[in-house]
Amino acid sequence: MLLVARKNLFAEKTRLAISIGGIALSVFLIGILLSLFRGWSEKVGSFVEDVPADLWVASDRATDFAAAGSLLPDFLGRQLELVPETDVVSPLIVRPLEMSRATDDLDDTFDVQLVGYDPKSGLGGPLEIVKGKSPPGPGEIIVDIAMRNRHGVEIGDRLVRGPKSLTVVGYARGGDFIYTQVGHVTIDTALDFLDFQPQGRTFFVLTLNDPSQAKLVAARMALATPGVKYIPGDEFADDTRDRILGNILPILLVVLVLAFVVGLAVAGLTIYTATVEKQREYGILKAEGFTNPYLYRVVFEQSMVTGILGFLVGAGLTFLVAPFAQDLVPQFVVYVRWQDTVFVAGVTLLMALLAAYVPIRRLASIDPVTVFKG
Amino acid sequence: MTDKPPSILRLDGASKTYGSGEFSVKALDNVALEVKGGEIVAIMGPSGSGKTTLLTIAGALLRPSSGTVEVTGIDITNMGESKLAAIRREKVGFVYQSFNLLASLTALENVQIIIQSQSRNGRKPASERALEMLDTFGLSHRLHSLPKQMSDGEKQRVAIARALAKDADLILADEPTANLDAKRGHEVMQLLQQKAIELHKGVVVVSHDVRIRQFASRILWLEDGQIRDHE
Numbered sequence: 001m002l003l004v005a006r007k008n009l010f011a012e013k014t015r016l017a018i019s020i021g022g023i024a025l026s027v028f029l030i031g032i033l034l035s036l037f038r039g040w041s042e043k044v045g046s047f048v049e050d051v052p053a054d055l056w057v058a059s060d061r062a063t064d065f066a067a068a069g070s071l072l073p074d075f076l077g078r079q080l081e082l083v084p085e086t087d088v089v090s091p092l093i094v095r096p097l098e099m100s101r102a103t104d105d106l107d108d109t110f111d112v113q114l115v116g117y118d119p120k121s122g123l124g125g126p127l128e129i130v131k132g133k134s135p136p137g138p139g140e141i142i143v144d145i146a147m148r149n150r151h152g153v154e155i156g157d158r159l160v161r162g163p164k165s166l167t168v169v170g171y172a173r174g175g176d177f178i179y180t181q182v183g184h185v186t187i188d189t190a191l192d193f194l195d196f197q198p199q200g201r202t203f204f205v206l207t208l209n210d211p212s213q214a215k216l217v218a219a220r221m222a223l224a225t226p227g228v229k230y231i232p233g234d235e236f237a238d239d240t241r242d243r244i245l246g247n248i249l250p251i252l253l254v255v256l257v258l259a260f261v262v263g264l265a266v267a268g269l270t271i272y273t274a275t276v277e278k279q280r281e282y283g284i285l286k287a288e289g290f291t292n293p294y295l296y297r298v299v300f301e302q303s304m305v306t307g308i309l310g311f312l313v314g315a316g317l318t319f320l321v322a323p324f325a326q327d328l329v330p331q332f333v334v335y336v337r338w339q340d341t342v343f344v345a346g347v348t349l350l351m352a353l354l355a356a357y358v359p360i361r362r363l364a365s366i367d368p369v370t371v372f373k374g
Numbered sequence: 375m376t377d378k379p380p381s382i383l384r385l386d387g388a389s390k391t392y393g394s395g396e397f398s399v400k401a402l403d404n405v406a407l408e409v410k411g412g413e414i415v416a417i418m419g420p421s422g423s424g425k426t427t428l429l430t431i432a433g434a435l436l437r438p439s440s441g442t443v444e445v446t447g448i449d450i451t452n453m454g455e456s457k458l459a460a461i462r463r464e465k466v467g468f469v470y471q472s473f474n475l476l477a478s479l480t481a482l483e484n485v486q487i488i489i490q491s492q493s494r495n496g497r498k499p500a501s502e503r504a505l506e507m508l509d510t511f512g513l514s515h516r517l518h519s520l521p522k523q524m525s526d527g528e529k530q531r532v533a534i535a536r537a538l539a540k541d542a543d544l545i546l547a548d549e550p551t552a553n554l555d556a557k558r559g560h561e562v563m564q565l566l567q568q569k570a571i572e573l574h575k576g577v578v579v580v581s582h583d584v585r586i587r588q589f590a591s592r593i594l595w596l597e598d599g600q601i602r603d604h605e
Contacts, residue, residue, distance in 0.1 A: 004487065007483070281477065285476075287433075291459050369435050372548050
């Protein structure tokens with residue numbers, strides 16, 4: 001680093017701290033928002049992704065698992081069982097609901113993604129039982145462990161909706177959608193609890209004898225059963241993510257841009273005022289024969305070092321605060337990826353580069369003759 | 375027979391006009407000047423007489439509107455900006471009225487950075503030369519002091535050390551005693567005179583201060599951009 005750049009930068013410690021603070025705040029905001037987005041993205045798609053099905057079957061207008069806007073006839077399941085490529089075919093009844101504990105006010109509700117599954121195949125059922133019994137019996141429900149953490153739902157509690165109720169008999173893991181959690185019941189319980197038409201099903205999940213042929217089989221079966229679509233699990237998971245996060249993304253982008261602008265403004269203003277204050281000294285250097293590129297380098301290096309220090313503080317803060325925030329607010333699910341950290345580092349460098357631009361233009365216009373005045 | 379001392383600075387018919395048309399101002403009018411090694415030329419005159427313009431043209435900071443300028447035999451009249459910067463870096467040392475030291479650098483660093491800027495000097499020789507030069511000027515105890523920690527006399531000695539440290543042939547001093555009391559001013563001019571003769575530098579001092587007359591080899595009186603009188 002050039003001597004003048006280093007000395008100028010560290011001579012004004014308060015200014016340097018403000019500049020680093022501004023960039024660090026911006027890096028922290030960008031980092032934490034990205035991590036939050038990744039965390040949510042990871043959570044809301046994971047249940048669909050982790051169900052060991054090769055294909056999800058839904059009616060043509062269905063968009064995703066969360067909305068569960070699909071209605072299929074029960075006999076479709078029997079037809080699919082006759083297809084030679086299928087191994088296991090299992091029906092699901094899925095419905096997003098608001099429920100409350102029997103001991104709480106009726107207004108004190110929380111969201112539940114009720115999933116009725118066939119305990120014989122287990123496909124689409126609880127992914128991992130943490131505690132309690134499985135499969136659930138008639139009128140019983142296994143809830144995701146996150147429901148206990150967020151809403152205090154305990155084994156033995158009765159969850160009510162209107163005149164009907166389900167008794168919690170176990171906890172499972174892997175069904176947390178953050179804003180809602182999966183609750184598993186048997187198909188029969190689901191039919192009864194939801195007053196669902198007896199011959200109706202929401203989805204079918206199926207495994208194939210040769211999973212590598214999933215796309216081919218899906219295309220063939222779609223031709224044979226108009227109005228029905230067959231989707232690989234990872235694609236259906238992405239559809240679910242898009243549905244939930246698609247609404248948040250524009251807001252997130254606006255906040256990300258604001259965070260970038262705040263960081264840029266603080267860094268740009270502090271570096272600009274530092275340059276203006278040192279204008280006479282830059283004039284002296286010009287008079288002494290230092291070229292414009294040398295002076296540009298002085299400002300550029302100051303800006304870059306400020307950016308790097310701001311990034312280190314901001315990234316450190318993100319890594320430090322994220323786990324505590326998650327403990328404090330369960331919905332604050334963050335996932336810090338190294339790729340995002342690299343991206344934020346790139347954004348910070350861009351910030352530093354832009355922050356140096358206006359001061360550098362100012363340097364170009366300094367007339368060295370002015371140093372002979374006063 | 376002895377060789378004639380080389381010409382360090384030569385201005386021939388140098389004029390400078392600011393602005394154009396009826397608003398133009400002629401700051402320098404057909405000035406001829408030659409300064410040789412070991413010579414101190416004092417340029418005196420009232421405010422607005424063109425002293426600073428003459429100094430900045432001689433120092434490769436400003437181009438004349440007409441006439442020619444040579445520094446150590448090199449014609450710099452029509453040089454581009456980067457070549458003029460190189461001339462300033464390699465051939466010209468400046469001593470300013472307000473010292474113009476860099477506030478965040480120590481005395482040693484203020485001298486060192488100027489030496490380092492020259493293509494021929496690396497970091498280590500620069501440091502050694504800066505130490506040597508400050509020692510010569512009796513500033514060994516001030517090596518690591520910032521300008522704000524030094525007296526005005528010390529600052530001007532650092533500034534002269536800086537001007538001489540890069541081994542430039544031409545030293546241009548603009549009112550070097552203006553901010554100093556009589557004693558300090560005398561010391562500084564004595565030092566400048568001693569070094570100019572010892573190191574064979576050509577020195578041009580622009581000043582209002584009549585006390586510098588005793589240190590000058592020649593005195594030129596500048597008025598309305600023209601040299602009116604020689605001593």
